[in-house]
Amino acid sequence: MSLLQGKVVCITGASRGIGRACAIESAKQGANCLILHFFGDAETQAEVDTLKNEIEANYSARVVAVPGDIADAATSRNIVDESVKTFGRIDVLVSNVGICPFSEFLSMPHSTWERTRQVNLDGSFYVVQTVANQMKVQTPQGGSIIGISSISALVGGELQCHYAPTKAGVQSLMQSVAVALGKYNIRANAVLPGTIETDINKEDLSDRVKREYMVKRTALGRLGAPDDIAGPVVFLASDLAKYVTGASLLVDGGALANFQ
Known part of the structure; x- marks a missing residue:
């Protein structure tokens, strides 16, 4: 069974890591059109070109790559415009792009706080709002939006006093957007x-x-890989989750549950 048969799927931050894994799994599950956003520098351009070629060579999917800084609201408008021009609609959004420049709290430059917030939270708001407006007017109306938050939305981290609040914001955004x-x-x-190796x-x-400490924190005895996140994302994007909205799915190998 192909869970995303005929769907148009948009993924931000798709050049590597979780976003890349989500793109490949979406294609495997029958998505026939993918809009892959990436930060527009030469390195990520090469990575997303390789991904585009891999998907089009191995799966029956058309791929459009859209560059841009997600912290700029115009990038989200470009993503949606390109999708509608090429494919006519968007069925699934995976708002994935995020940064975490680890930093001590007391000495953290305000610019680090601002950039992390702009990319992780402002960027998520912009793309979710813009895509949702498209999903509202298309026929048939509707779609699925998945925000990639983090276990850091639930627990603290010494070097994540900027990152964790943005990911808590993404989780909260999804709850309110669902309503x-x-x-x-x-x-x-x-x-x-949870801790995914990217x-x-x-x-x-x-x-x-x-x-070693992070591995021992998990119940499964290993760190996560990007494709460990791609499966749950595809589930939430699919009709198997047609009555699931406003939910938060923790995918951490049992790390949060492991008090010992």
Whole structure:
């Protein structure tokens, strides 16, 4: 069974990590059109080009890549305009893009706080609002919005006093958006990953002691991989979750449950 057969799926921050895994799994599950957003520098351009080629070569999907800084509201407008021009609609949004420049709280530059908030929270608001307006007017009306939050929305981290509040904001945004948009048949849910090995935490996890500690925190005895998040995202995007909205799905290998 293809869970996303014929769906138009939009993923922000799709060039690597969780976003990339979500794009590949969406294509595997029958999504025939993908809009992949990426930050518009040469490195991420090359990564998303490789992803586009991989998907189009192996799955029956058309791919459009849209560059831009998600912290700029114009980028969200460009994403939606390109999708409607090329595919006519958007059925699924995965608001995934995020940054976490680890930083001590007392010495954190205000610019670090501002940039993290702009990308993680402001960017999520812009793209969710813009896509939701498209989902409201298309025929048939509706769609599924998934915000990638974090376990950090629920618990603190010494070097995440800027990141954690933004991810709590994403979780809260999905809850309120679910209430606001249910009348338009638009569902909104949050996925809260635990420690997933991506570029965002590569340097932090290079500390062997820290890495071993994080592994032992999990009930499953391993850190997560990006495709561990892609499956739950596809579920929430699919009709299997047609009565699921305003929910928060923790995907952390049992780390939060492990008090010991």
